[in-house]
Amino acid sequence: MTPTATLKTLLAAAALAGLPLAASAAGDAAAPDQNLRISHHVLTIGKDGVQRESRYADLMFRRADSVWVERELPPALREDHAHEAREGKVHIGHAHADNTAAPLWVRRDAGGTVQVGMVLRQQRKLIEVDAANYGNVGYNGSWANAYWLVDPASLKRMKDLGAAGKGVQRYELQQGESTLRIDWDVAGRYARKIEQRNAHGTSLNVMTAAAIAAPKTLPWQQVGGYERGEYSDLLD
Template identity: 45%
Template sequence: MLAVLALAAQMPAALAAEAVSGPDQNLQVQNYSMTIGRDGVKRETTFTERVYRRNDQVWTERLIASESAGEDAHGGHSHPDAGSSPMWVRRQADGALDARLIERHQRRSIKVDSQYYGNIGFNGSWGSTFFLSDPQSLKNMRAIGAAKDGVQQYESKRGDLTVRVSWDVKGQYPRRVESLDAHGKARRETLVSVIEAPKVLPWNALAGYTEIDYSDLLD
């Protein structure tokens, strides 16, 4: 899933209250990370996700090259791949989250209880799931000047780490998030762009899927 950086800053009053929803969005998210280890080896990772958000639900899906036809023949209690399986998160009326992994090959909707969120790389935060960067975290960042062309720039520095966020004020999502250390040994960048809405929202294409509990798949 999308790697959410810890952000924080002063925000416009419109974002001061805790936000639980915002405008519908269809987004493509490009993630890049680079580290240089003590061994001097430079390691780079890139991946792209698509995010569809509507009021009280978010679908996050990594773009993966077509898999061989034989890979859909798994049976039994095979464990879902949290990296490649789409995640569908809904916010209930009481604020509780319903998180599911979707396996298209096996036509399964796998409900994941909060105690297993760590297993699937989910931090359990609705704010960072819906907005990609939690608006509340911007409160402790420094706003750089006034918004320009609909984008407010934020920055924070903590020790050797600098984080910068380009926040789309109207769309309520970060167009760009960058973090880098002062020594040039680590850098992360997330670029977000608007895409067309799918003809059918993915959660409306789950008819006939078997619903199971994640705990039932544990050995």
């Protein structure tokens, strides 16, 4: 699972709207640390009249040089994964088939080089993902989108909806029959809400981010002893 596996539809909407997705020139080190629960609500109504709806949540931990995102799983599913590990049923092929549930760790060094790692906890492996396979794990290649949830440079192309209130500046962009709205947390420097809807009420995609308590141990501090692998290891 990835920062953009969960956000890719909304970020694709920004791209289709003509917004720049290159990394922001703003100093990332100046942004405060964030610990967020990111909830998603996707609703579509097809031409057959059938309404399809999904809801899920991710946990995100952001520091100056790292972003970690993992799916929030119900206790029953966490136990199911743990049971498979205890029974020795977890293997690389299984992980490849279920990589959307694997945490993603995106890092950037002082020179701006980005590394993307998929974490397989049951196998105690850190799989380094090459750029050719970013799409397979949902990462769209934009550090800015992973770090800020939307590139701050994109906001310059949007209409601001009045003055900031309660720490949030709201933006809007109309593109054909689609409306994109973003609530930007001015102090926290991340997108609190990204919403895309069409004029007919048949498509809605909403991401909402809310602050949570910081973990006692950051998740990437727990993978130091993990075996390193390459994404090609999964393609057997």
